[in-house]
Amino acid sequence: MKYLDEYRDEALAQALLDRIRRVQKRPWMLMEVCGGQTHSIVRYGVDDLLPKEIELVHGPGCPVCVTPLELIDKAHAIASRSDVIFCSFGDMLRVPGSESDLLTVRSRGADVRVVYSPLECLKIARSHPDRQVVFFAIGFETTAPANAMLVSRARQEGIDNISVLVSHVLVPPALEAILDSPVNRVQGFLGPGHVCAIMGYREYEAISARYKVPIVITGFEPSDLLEGVLMAVTQLEEGRAEVENQYARVVTRDGNGAAQGLVSSVFEVCERKWRGVGPIPQSGYRLREEFENFDAERRFEVGAIDTQEPPVCISGEVLRGIKKPHDCPAFGTDCTPAHPLGATMVSSEGACAAYYLYGRHHKATTKG
Amino acid sequence: MGDEKRRILPGEACPSPILDHQQIVLGHGSGGKLTQDLVEELFLPNFTNHYLAQLDDQAVLDVNGSRLAFTTDSFVVTPIFFPGGDIGRLAINGTVNDLAMCGATPRFISVAFILEEGLAVADLVRVVESMRQAAQEAGVLLVTGDTKVVNRGKGDQVFITTTGLGILERPVKISADQARPGDRILLSGTIGDHGMAILSRREGLEFEGPIESDTAALHTLVAAMLDASEQIHCLRDATRGGVATVLNEIASRSQAGMEIDGRSIPVRESVKGACEILGLDPLYVANEGKLVAIVAAEASDAVLDRMRSHPLGSDACCIGEVVAAHSRRVLVKTEIGGTRVLDVMLGEPLPRIC
Numbered sequence: 001m002k003y004l005d006e007y008r009d010e011a012l013a014q015a016l017l018d019r020i021r022r023v024q025k026r027p028w029m030l031m032e033v034c035g036g037q038t039h040s041i042v043r044y045g046v047d048d049l050l051p052k053e054i055e056l057v058h059g060p061g062c063p064v065c066v067t068p069l070e071l072i073d074k075a076h077a078i079a080s081r082s083d084v085i086f087c088s089f090g091d092m093l094r095v096p097g098s099e100s101d102l103l104t105v106r107s108r109g110a111d112v113r114v115v116y117s118p119l120e121c122l123k124i125a126r127s128h129p130d131r132q133v134v135f136f137a138i139g140f141e142t143t144a145p146a147n148a149m150l151v152s153r154a155r156q157e158g159i160d161n162i163s164v165l166v167s168h169v170l171v172p173p174a175l176e177a178i179l180d181s182p183v184n185r186v187q188g189f190l191g192p193g194h195v196c197a198i199m200g201y202r203e204y205e206a207i208s209a210r211y212k213v214p215i216v217i218t219g220f221e222p223s224d225l226l227e228g229v230l231m232a233v234t235q236l237e238e239g240r241a242e243v244e245n246q247y248a249r250v251v252t253r254d255g256n257g258a259a260q261g262l263v264s265s266v267f268e269v270c271e272r273k274w275r276g277v278g279p280i281p282q283s284g285y286r287l288r289e290e291f292e293n294f295d296a297e298r299r300f301e302v303g304a305i306d307t308q309e310p311p312v313c314i315s316g317e318v319l320r321g322i323k324k325p326h327d328c329p330a331f332g333t334d335c336t337p338a339h340p341l342g343a344t345m346v347s348s349e350g351a352c353a354a355y356y357l358y359g360r361h362h363k364a365t366t367k368g
Numbered sequence: 369m370g371d372e373k374r375r376i377l378p379g380e381a382c383p384s385p386i387l388d389h390q391q392i393v394l395g396h397g398s399g400g401k402l403t404q405d406l407v408e409e410l411f412l413p414n415f416t417n418h419y420l421a422q423l424d425d426q427a428v429l430d431v432n433g434s435r436l437a438f439t440t441d442s443f444v445v446t447p448i449f450f451p452g453g454d455i456g457r458l459a460i461n462g463t464v465n466d467l468a469m470c471g472a473t474p475r476f477i478s479v480a481f482i483l484e485e486g487l488a489v490a491d492l493v494r495v496v497e498s499m500r501q502a503a504q505e506a507g508v509l510l511v512t513g514d515t516k517v518v519n520r521g522k523g524d525q526v527f528i529t530t531t532g533l534g535i536l537e538r539p540v541k542i543s544a545d546q547a548r549p550g551d552r553i554l555l556s557g558t559i560g561d562h563g564m565a566i567l568s569r570r571e572g573l574e575f576e577g578p579i580e581s582d583t584a585a586l587h588t589l590v591a592a593m594l595d596a597s598e599q600i601h602c603l604r605d606a607t608r609g610g611v612a613t614v615l616n617e618i619a620s621r622s623q624a625g626m627e628i629d630g631r632s633i634p635v636r637e638s639v640k641g642a643c644e645i646l647g648l649d650p651l652y653v654a655n656e657g658k659l660v661a662i663v664a665a666e667a668s669d670a671v672l673d674r675m676r677s678h679p680l681g682s683d684a685c686c687i688g689e690v691v692a693a694h695s696r697r698v699l700v701k702t703e704i705g706g707t708r709v710l711d712v713m714l715g716e717p718l719p720r721i722c
Contacts, residue, residue: 001640013704045706107391116571116646222704
């Protein structure tokens with residue numbers, strides 16, 4: 001397929017791998033920030049092909065995985081109401097809350113619908129004027145413009161049976177939280193290509209300078225990822241730490257001004273809870289005061305739901321980079337992609353799911 | 369390395385609520401892991417017998433020296449009319465294919481309609497006429513049936529169940545547990561057409577090229593393949609759960625591994641594009657006119673040639689090999705030369721966010 005096949009080309013991948021092997025002298029640990037990058041790395045076996053001295057670790061950038069339990073419980077409470085049509089991106093349907101997931105809520109009679117674009121909610125709201133349409137507005141900076149567009153159009157068109165349950169998070173504060181950790185081992189980042197398509201990469205220049213860490217804004221195709229690794233490793237070997245843009249066919253330094261304007265007209269930055277991480281200051285969006293009528297948490301009075309994440313969760317250790325997925329007692333036994341206990345095992349972008357498949361594959365091949 | 373190589377950092381919590389389903393969810397009907405659980409934990413223990421234990425899409429019955437193939441299937445597709453077909457044609461072809469996948473000649477079909485109050489009679493006429501045509505083309509007789517009507521809102525226009533009977537005239541034993549290391553894995557054509565035709569119609573998505581369902585009766589293709597060689601060990605039409613699910617079922621039932629070359633799998637550009645947009649993997653998308661065949665290595669060229677000269681197999685290709693290593697695991701060589709595991713599908717395929 002045009003514009004895709006050329007980035008999935010074996011000869012190109014091999015050429016990039018050769019260059020990585022020539023440049024790399026010492027072991028390095030790089031983090032791919034986005035869940036989409038993790039998915040691609042596993043799907044194409046990119047990590048399998050890299051020299052084993054280059055370790056790739058999953059970043060925090062899986063929007064499904066970092067949505068806190070509390071928000072998911074709120075979503076379930078709202079979706080269970082008979083007057084509500086609850087709309088969500090597909091991935092969110094299988095993510096477990098305290099008691100169930102949205103698929104189960106739907107099987108009990110709730111009207112839960114998968115949408116591909118938030119704007120579909122406008123049509124649903126217009127054709128069901130007697131019902132409340134609620135959109136689960138999750139994600140990073142990438143999905144924020146479309147979600148902002150939904151709220152802004154709903155107000156413009158006077159559609160008042162729409163509201164949004166907002167759980168938006170931002171990448172730069174999460175990177176700072178990682179770099180601030182005393183046991184951080186990440187030496188360079190493959191930066192979030194699609195986030196930067198919206199936001200540009202000026203914010204990352206400050207982080208790179210402050211922490212002296214290379215950040216290469218990277219795309220999602222296998223050759224993008226290999227080139228991102230090459231650029232990051234080259235910087236590390238040369239002792240440089242700067243922001244470079246591998247994904248120049250999509251990303252500019254300033255990003256998409258129109259989208260940024262739309263987002264900041266609807267949302268404002270606030271503290272957000274991250275699943276398994278806890279609250280990070282200035283790390284997410286909430287609706288601005290003038291849009292509070294569209295806030296589903298207010299409209300359905302679910303503000304009181306305050307779920308604490310269960311103590312069995314190893315997130316504290318994981319946060320400090322001390323534990324890996326297979327250090328979790330449930331990993332691969334009680335918790336598998338077929339029977340997920342946690343979000344990271346559910347979404348195909350989740351670290352545990354990716355890790356599980358990779359680990360199994362590895363065991364299988366060595367046994368054979 | 370492997371396990372040692374990847375570790376996770378912030379955001380990768382593993383919280384704990386358990387999801388034992390107390391209600392049936394849509395995933396139980398997806399053909400993936402949840403369906404398999406239902407079969408293994410509920411149906412098999414209740415109805416255990418050696419025909420059922422074979423776990424194929426049809427049972428092969430010995431009746432007075434004849435070998436009969438017997439199968440049943442329900443069709444609940446929305447929309448009932450879609451590019452390339454409709455629920456009626458699907459209901460005939462689906463059951464014909466289940467019979468064909470053991471090498472049988474499909475002969476007789478029964479049909480049960482569950483109609484929803486309010487269904488337009490014109491729509492039912494269209495569905496039935498389409499079934500008549502499909503049955504004629506497949507050379508099967510519709511010999512008995514039943515009709516029920518349910519209250520408005522208790523059904524979705526029309527549900528159709530077809531049951532089929534066929535005769536096995538060749539001395540072949542084609543079953544999912546017959547794959548052997550060294551066997552070649554053949555695929556009869558492009559994948560994902562049916563699923564993406566339905567999905568794009570259902571979601572109102574439009575793509576540059578129209579995507580049409582591949583619904584087709586495959587028994588003449590199977591007959592041609594068996595004419596070339598009877599060394600065909602397994603046959604499956606790759607319906608729900610797609611080619612990935614079929615390969616995993618065969619690997620698991622035959623206790624063998626598989627190595628697939630992902631680059632060799634034919635996918636139409638329009639289907640590939642639709643899958644990219646929706647974040648789906650064509651290997652998990654449903655087909656209604658494609659089969660996977662596991663064939664002895666020495667016979668594979670002859671079978672493949674014969675497939676390619678049949679109109680329903682013109683894009684047929686060899687996509688990989690059955691191996692003794694990594695039993696029950698299907699490994700795929702990726703476009704860039706890496707390797708990944710092709711796992712069973714968990715439930716409904718859910719589009720990704722980004």
